[in-house]
Amino acid sequence: ILKGSLELTIPEAGNLCMRPLKTKSDMSKEHMMEIRRQNCNPMIMKVTYYKKPVFIHQGHMQWLWDVDGRRYLDLFAGVATVSVGHCHPKVTAAAEKQLRKLWHTTNIYVYSPLHEYVDKLAATLPEPLKVIYLTNSGSEANDLAMLMARLHTGNFDIITLRGSYHGGSPQTMGLTSNSAYKYPIAIGLGCHNTMCPDVFAGPWGGSHCRDSPIQTIRNCSCPQGLCMANDKYIGQLKEVFATSVPSRIAAFFGEPIMGVGGAVQYPKNFLKDTYKLVRERGGVCIADEVQTGFGRTGSHFWGFQGHDIMPDIVTMAKGIANGFPMGAVVTTHEIAASFGRGVHFNTFGGNPVACAIASSVLDTMKEDGTQQISHEMGTYLLMGLSKIRDKYEIIGDVRGKGLQIGVEMVKDKASREPLPPAAMSEIFEDTKDMGVLIGKGGVYGQTFRIKPPMCITKDDADFFLAVFNQALNNYMEAHH
Numbered sequence: 001i002l003k004g005s006l007e008l009t010i011p012e013a014g015n016l017c018m019r020p021l022k023t024k025s026d027m028s029k030e031h032m033m034e035i036r037r038q039n040c041n042p043m044i045m046k047v048t049y050y051k052k053p054v055f056i057h058q059g060h061m062q063w064l065w066d067v068d069g070r071r072y073l074d075l076f077a078g079v080a081t082v083s084v085g086h087c088h089p090k091v092t093a094a095a096e097k098q099l100r101k102l103w104h105t106t107n108i109y110v111y112s113p114l115h116e117y118v119d120k121l122a123a124t125l126p127e128p129l130k131v132i133y134l135t136n137s138g139s140e141a142n143d144l145a146m147l148m149a150r151l152h153t154g155n156f157d158i159i160t161l162r163g164s165y166h167g168g169s170p171q172t173m174g175l176t177s178n179s180a181y182k183y184p185i186a187i188g189l190g191c192h193n194t195m196c197p198d199v200f201a202g203p204w205g206g207s208h209c210r211d212s213p214i215q216t217i218r219n220c221s222c223p224q225g226l227c228m229a230n231d232k233y234i235g236q237l238k239e240v241f242a243t244s245v246p247s248r249i250a251a252f253f254g255e256p257i258m259g260v261g262g263a264v265q266y267p268k269n270f271l272k273d274t275y276k277l278v279r280e281r282g283g284v285c286i287a288d289e290v291q292t293g294f295g296r297t298g299s300h301f302w303g304f305q306g307h308d309i310m311p312d313i314v315t316m317a318k319g320i321a322n323g324f325p326m327g328a329v330v331t332t333h334e335i336a337a338s339f340g341r342g343v344h345f346n347t348f349g350g351n352p353v354a355c356a357i358a359s360s361v362l363d364t365m366k367e368d369g370t371q372q373i374s375h376e377m378g379t380y381l382l383m384g385l386s387k388i389r390d391k392y393e394i395i396g397d398v399r400g401k402g403l404q405i406g407v408e409m410v411k412d413k414a415s416r417e418p419l420p421p422a423a424m425s426e427i428f429e430d431t432k433d434m435g436v437l438i439g440k441g442g443v444y445g446q447t448f449r450i451k452p453p454m455c456i457t458k459d460d461a462d463f464f465l466a467v468f469n470q471a472l473n474n475y476m477e478a479h480h
Contacts, residue, residue, distance in 0.1 A: 050428075050429060050432060051425070051429055052429070052433075054066055054072065054432065054437065055067045055068075058087075059074065059082075059086030059087055060085070060086055060087050061085035061086055061087075061088065061453065061455050062074055062075075062085060062086070062452060062453045062455055062456050062457075062460060063086070064086065064437065070435075071435065072432070072435055072436065072437050073435060073436045073437070073452075073456075073460055073463060073464060074086070074437050074452060074453065075436060075437060075438050075450050075451070075452040075456075075464055076437050076438055076439040076449065076450075076451060076452070077451055077452050077453045078323055079291075079318070079439065079451070080259065080291045080296065080318055080319065080404070080449075080451035081318040081319060081322075081323050082319075082322055082323050082453045083294055083296070083318075083319030083320075083322050083361060083365070083370065083453065083454055084322050084361055084364045084365060084368060084370055084453065084454060084455060085322075085453045085454075085455040086323075086453065088322065088364060088455075090360055090363070090364050090367075091322050091357055091360045091361055091364055093360075094356050094357060094359070094360035095324070095353060095356060095357050095360075097356070098113075098352055098353050098356035098357075099353060101352075102352045103351075103352065103353060104348075104351055104352065104353075105352060106345075106347055106350075107134075107345075107346075107349065107350045108345075111350075111352060113352060113355050113356055113359065114134075114350045114352065114355045116359065117355040117356075117358055117359040117362075118132045118134070118350075120359060120362055121328065121330075121358070121362065122330070124301055124302070124362070125302065125314065125330055126305075126310070128332040128333065128334075129310075129311070129314055129330045129331065129332060130330075130332070130333070131330065131331050131332065131333055131335075131336040132328055132329070132330050133328065133329040133330075133331075133344070133346075133349065134326070134327070134328050134346070134349040134350040134354075134355075135317070135326070135327035135328060135329065135346060135349050136325045136326060136327060136346075136348050136349060136354075137167075137317055137325060137326075137327045138166075138167060138288075138290035138315065138316070138317030138318060138327050139166075139167030139168050139169045139172050140167075140169065140327055141290070141315040141316065141317055141327035141328060141329050142166045142167045142169075142172045142175065142253070142286075142288060142290075142315050143167065143169050143171045143172050144315075144329050144344075145251075145253075145286050145313045145315050145329050145331075146158060146171055146172070146175070146250075146251070146253075147339075148313060148329070148331060148335055148338070148339045149250045149251035149283070149284045149286065149312075149313065149335075150250045150251075151338050151339055151341070152284060152334075152335045152338035152339065153248070153249075153250045153251070153282055153283060153284060154248075155246070155248045155249050155250040155282055155283065156190045156246075156249075156250055157190045157191075157192060157245040157246060157249045157250055158174075158175065158190060158191050158192070158249065158250050158251045158252070158253060158283075159191075159192050159193065159194055159237075159240060159245065159249065159251070159252045159253070159278070159283075160175045160176075160177055160191065160192075160193050160194075160252075160253045160254065161177065161193060161194060161195075161196045161197070161254055161255075161258070161261075162177045162193045162194065162195055162196045163177055163178060163196045163198075163258065163261040163262070163264070163442075163443045164176065164177050164178070164193070164196070164253075164254070164255065164258060164260075164261050165177075165178055165181060165258075165259060165260035165261060166253055166288055168181060170187050170188070171187070171188055172188070173187040173188050174187050174188010174189065174190070174191030175188060175191050175253050176188075177193040178260070178261070178443055181260075190250070192240060192244050192245055193240075194236055194237045194239075194240045195233060195236040195237075196258070196261070196264060197229070197230070197233035197266040197267055197270045198264045198266075199216055199218070199229050199265070199266070199267060200216045200218065200264075200396065200397040200399065200408060200416070201396075201397075201408065201416055202229075202233070203232070204228065204229035204232040204233065205218050205220075205229050206218055206219065206220025206221070206222055206227070206228075206229055207219060207220040208220055208222075208227075209227055209229050209230070209266075209267045209268065210265040210266065210267065210268065210399065211265065211268050211299075211306055211307075211401065212265055212382070212399055212400060212401055213379050213382045213383060213401075214382045214383070214385075214386045214398050214399060214400075216397055216399075217389075217396070217397070217413060227267045227268065227269065229267050230266075230267035230268070230269050230270050230273065233266070233267065233270060234270065234273050234274070234277070237274060237277060238277070241277070241281065247281065248281055248282040248283075249278065249281050249282060249283040250283055250284070251278070251283050251284050251285070251286050251313075252274060252275070252278040252283055252284075252285050252286065253286045253288060254271060254274070254285075254286070254287065254288065255287075255288045255289075255290075255291065255292060255303070256271070256287060256289065256292045256297065256302075256303025256304050256306060256307060257291075257292050257297065257303060257400065257401065257404050258441075259290065259291035259292070259404075259441070259449075260441050261441060261442065261443070262406050262408065262441040262442030262443070262446070262447035262449070263399055263400045263404055263405060263406025263441070263447065263449060264399070264406070265399050265400070265401070268307075271304075271307045271309050272307060272308060272309050275309050275311075284312035284313060284335065285309070285311045285312050285313075286311060286312065286313045286314070286315065287302070287303070287304040287309075287311035287313070287314045287315070288315050289302055289303055289304065289314055289315060289316045290315060290316060290317045290318050290327075291318060291319075291404065291451070292404055293314075293316045293318075293319060293320070294316070294319040294320065294361075294365065294370075295365060295370055295371030295374055295402070295454065296319065296374055296402050296403055296404050296451070296454065297374065297378075297401040297402040297404055298371060298372075298374040298375030298376075298378050298379070298401055298402025298403070299375060299401060299402065301371060302314070303404075306401065312331065312332060312335060313329060313330070313331045313335065314329070314330045314331070315327070315328070315329050315330075316328050316329075316330070319361075319454075320358055320361065321354055321357045321358040321361055322357065322361050324353070324354055324357045324358070325348075325354070326351075326354045326357075326358055365454075368455065370454035370455065371402075371454075373403075373454050373455065373456070374402035374403045374454050375402055377403060377456050377457070377458070377460075377461055378400065378401065378402035378403045378404070378405060380458065380461050381403075381405060381450065381461050381464070381465070382398060382399075382400060382405060384461065384462075384465040385398040385405070385407055385465070385468075386398045388465065388468065388469050388472065389407075391469075391472075392472050392476065393412050393413055394409055394410060394411070394412070394419055394423075394472070394475075394476070395407060395408075395409060395410070395472070396408045396409065396410035396413055396416050397410075400450075403450070403451060403452055403454055403456075404451055405449070405450040405451065406441070406442075406447045406448070406449055406450075407447065407448040407450070408442065408446055408447045409423070409424060409427070409446050409447070409448065410446070418442070418444040418445075418446035419446055421444075421445055423475065423479075424440060424445060424446065424448075426475055426478075427448075427471050427472060427475050428440060428448070430470075430471040430474055430475070431467055431468060431471045434467045434470065434471065435463075435467065436463070436464050436467045436468070438450055438464075438468075439451065450464075
């Protein structure tokens with residue numbers, strides 16, 4: 001599938017033109033194999049998963065090409081990072097323009113594009129979230145948010161959800177609750193976790209718990225308007241308060257929808273009830289929007305808005321600059337004042353090129369209607385995937401909002417036990433070989449993650465659904 005070898009270029013006139021991809025003309029087969037041997041080292045392979053790695057050459061919008069000229073529909077977007085499309089013409093033009101003007105200064109100087117950008121970003125957030133600190137990554141943003149919370153509250157302990165991922169720095173590794181991302185050293189002191197309120201795989205859940213077009217296959221006996229699963233998971237949080245932390249805490253960290261954890265969605269009122277309990281104990285509430293922000297959930301620009309909550313601090317990265325290294329922490333004037341007792345300085349935070357790109361990304365999101373695309377295409381994909389779920393015993397759950405989608409694979413629907421890694425890899429590899437790139441996540445690597453650039457079309461969605469269905473069919477025929 002997708003044997004076409006085309007390269008997209010953007011001429012100055014702005015019209016798309018195509019020419020044959022010429023990689024083999026200047027690179028022998030032996031030379032390409034040597035490059036693969038040199039670059040595809042075991043550490044990289046641990047991350048890429050693929051038995052036959054994809055050696056990417058270039059990209060355009062929702063498409064990627066490898067060095068052999070093979071085209072792939074990218075439904076993982078560099079881990080939910082390419083927001084408006086690979087090498088989007090408008091964003092590329094903004095980057096080129098800034099590169100010819102000024103690459104770097106620091107925020108010890110006044111530079112108008114930086115201030116214009118933060119004003120534009122602040123306008124997307126509700127009051128009182130109006131003070132912005134620019135960083136270079138999501139890990140760095142979350143690290144800074146931890147420091148802010150502890151300084152402002154005078155407390156130390158922070159709670160996250162079991163199975164979550166909040167970064168790979170020494171501090172944020174403490175927030176991250178997944179052994180695959182931890183090392184046997186002292187990290188993240190003062191970090192604790194509570195049970196993830198997973199209404200599919202967890203001990204409690206039902207058929208109308210979550211804010212998604214698709215609900216779980218589990219039965220539910222809750223009276224209208226009540227969610228006993230939510231009460232049970234809140235009870236687990238209360239256990240943590242009673243046994244694992246002091247009477248006063250610094251913060252609660254939570255994603256509106258889990259990212260690396262497998263697109264897990266919580267009972268509808270879980271975050272609202274959690275925020276209330278955390279604030280009663282002196283803590284601040286932090287929304288990690290690194291993956292859910294910038295309209296990816298479709299219904300709102302920020303994921304927390306879908307939970308009817310108001311965080312004290314919001315962290316963001318990934319889609320903020322369409323793949324250019326950038327992150328941000330947004331908070332209130334009150335918390336910023338506590339943080340201002342010392343000098344905070346970041347050499348690259350607010351870099352002119354980063355700000356020019358991020359500003360163009362915000363403009364492009366508005367002009368291209370990416371949030372609406374996320375809503376419409378995400379709902380279409382979820383409905384299509386739910387039909388596939390009903391066909392195959394090894395699909396346990398389909399969930400998500402917008403273009404933040406998870407497909408949890410199981411041995412069988414009754415047990416809900418995770419599908420083994422070898423089986424996941426087989427389906428994953430087959431999907432790639434048929435021309436579609438997706439991701440994996442979950443504590444046991446049991447969830448396929450679909451988080452494409454927010455520019456995909458109905459044709460793209462139909463193509464993926466056909467490929468995914470075929471990969472599942474191939475697996476079932478080979479093993480059952």
